[in-house]
Amino acid sequence: MNNKVDVLIVGSGVSGLYCALNLDQSLKVLVISKSKLEENNTYLAQGGISTAKDESDIELFIQDTLKAGRYKNKLDSVKILAKESIENINKILSYGLQIDKVNGDIDYTKEGAHSTNRIVHSKDNTGEVVHKILLKEARKRKNIVILEDLYLLDIINDNGKCVGGIMINNENIKVVHSKVVVLATGGIGGIFKNSTNQRNLIGDGISISLKHNIKLKDIDYIQIHPTAFYEDDKSGRRLLISESLRGEGAKLLNKNKERFVDELLPRDIVSNAIYRQMKKDRIPYVYLDATHFDKHYLINRFKFIYEQCLEKGIDISKEYIKVSPAQHYFMGGIEVDLNSNTSMKNLFAVGEISCTGVHGANRLASNSLLEGLVFSNRAANKINSIVDIIEINTNKTVYNKLNFNCLDLNKIEEENKLMVINEIKRNRGDLQDELFDY
Ligand SMILES: Cc1cc2nc3c(=O)[nH]c(=O)nc-3n(C[C@H](O)[C@H](O)[C@H](O)COP(=O)(O)OP(=O)(O)OC[C@H]3O[C@@H](n4cnc5c(N)ncnc54)[C@H](O)[C@@H]3O)c2cc1C
Known part of the structure; x- marks a missing residue:
């Protein structure tokens, strides 16, 4: 592996890959993923990507996002999200993304708290589908190298300037020098007992930021999804029953098979209503009823959910689905400006690990894939405009792996290798006894 690149991108989800695709093709770009390329939250996204349908929908989209976010959002970011949604959706469609259509027109669907x-x-x-198309497109580019099973341990901090990253692959430590680093490390669900997220996503971007005093924002804004598939005694990744099933008409029922909440209210309100109902009913779930849909419609429109539930023994065209809330999304994160700059020079953050302020206190459904597209595009544009004037710094005295101040790389590797490997094993392994219960 060449240890000098222009841009090091940590994360191969929607935001990491789309950032890479928008960088100037003259730049040498390395994208890394801590485990297999598909093991990210992007791959799991079910419902879709929100977008203003046309210019006339922008204002309403902004208002819906602000309302769902309890008006704690950053207004400028929300305006950018809505205004730049159409061009970014068009760009991924130009890569060949296949989306559902009716008579040749886009089949827009609805989710909770969207007015339309x-x-x-x-x-x-x-x-x-989005992940596959981005990966395919990135693999066509000669300037982009994508490597899996490379785990970023730390960034290299030269007096407040980010100049590269230190990573581990199996038991080999690698140092990559870069002009710019982009953290696209995704969410934090792996630290929760019940979460819809990939278990390997444990907020590495946050722990690295804490180590280097990089500013964080709204880290208490954590979204609980109302409807994850309920399983007895199950801790670990929970199957998400997408909001779009409720958007298309599925109903929430209590133990007496009665409705108790408007299913399309914002997620936090529906989650709270379910918690209250579970307490009242003294059972750890409520029911989601999709039995009134035609079976063929369910198999076609909700193929993934239908098949996954069937594997778990439930035919959702005939039986109610037991659901309960689970951790789903991290609205807070590494504080960034409108171009995804963090408080550290030459360090950017994009996607779920960043806090653009778009979501406020509660994310509007399907706004996160869009945020990943819009703000990683802006990060790429910014990087394109500054990268020429940044020099690659290969000074070994600045390596600060795991906070050890060492002067010589070889010495670091010998002295601390075991500790580094143990740290990684601890992070990679099953964190059962450290899980947060909410
Ligand atoms: C079940 C589910 C359904 C969802 N449905 C939707 C939806 O319909 N619409 C929507 O808009 N959003 C949805 N979301 C949210 C959305 O999918 C995510 O917020 C979004 O995909 C995050 O993208 P990302 O690029 O930031 O991170 P991810 O796609 O999660 O990628 C993170 C990457 O970082 C890498 N990484 C992490 N730490 C390290 C490290 N230390 N070293 C190296 N690599 C590292 C990982 O390997 C991975 O490649 C859903 C989420 C889930 C869990």
């Missing part, structure tokens, strides 16, 4: 149908989707596995 404005979600583009590929059946109910939009994330997988």
Whole structure:
């Protein structure tokens, strides 16, 4: 592996890959992923990507995002999200993204707290389809190298300037020098007992930021999704039953099979209503009823959910689905400006690990894939405009792996290798006894 690149991108989800694709093709770009390329939250996204349908929908989209976010959002970011949504959706469509259509027109669907149908989707596995197309496009580019099973341990901090990253692959430590680093490390669900997230996503971007005093924002804003598939005694990744099923008409029922909440209210309100109902009913779940849909419609439109539930023994066209809330999304994160700059020079953050302020206290459904597209595009544009004037710094005295101040790389590797490897094993392994319960 060449240890000098222009841009090091940590994370191969929607935000990392799309950032890479928008960088100037003259730049040498390395994208890394701590485990297999598909093991990210992007791959799991079901419902779709929200977008203003046209210019006339922008203002309403802004208002819906602010309302769902309890008006704690950063207004400028929300305006950018809505205004730049159409061009970014068009760009991924130009890569060949296949989305659902009706008579040749986009089949926009609806999710909770959207005033209108404005979600583009590929059946109910939009994330997988988006990830595949971005990966395919990135692999065509000669300037982009994508490597899996490379785990970023730390960034290299030269007096407040980010100049590269230190990573581990199996038991080999590697140092990469770069002009710019982009953290696209995704969410934090792996530290929760019940979460819809990939288990390997444990907020590495946050722990690295804490180590280097990089500013964080709104880290208490954590979204709980109302409807994850309930399983007895199950801790670990929970199957998400997408909001779009409720958007299309599925109903929430209590133990007496009665409705108790408007299913399309914002997620925090529906989650709270379910918690209250579970307490009242003294059972750890409520029911989601999709039995009134035609079976063929369910199999076609909600293929993923249908098949996953069937594997778990539930035919959702005939039986109610037991659901309960689970950790789902991190609205807070590494504080960034409108171009995804963090408080550290030459360090950017994009996607779920960043806090652009778009979501406020509660994310509007399907706004996160869009945020990943819009703000990683802006990060790429910014990097394109500054990268020429940044020099690559290969000074070994600045390595600060795991906070050890060492003067010589070889010495670091010998003395601290065991500690580094133990740290990684601890992070990679099952964190059962450290799980947060909420
Ligand atoms: C079940 C589910 C359904 C969802 N449905 C939707 C939806 O319909 N619409 C929507 O808009 N959003 C949805 N979301 C949210 C959305 O999918 C995520 O917020 C978004 O995909 C995050 O993208 P990302 O690029 O920031 O991170 P991810 O796609 O999660 O990628 C993170 C990457 O960082 C890498 N990484 C992390 N730490 C390190 C490290 N130390 N070293 C190296 N690499 C590292 C990982 O390997 C991975 O490649 C859903 C989420 C889940 C869990």
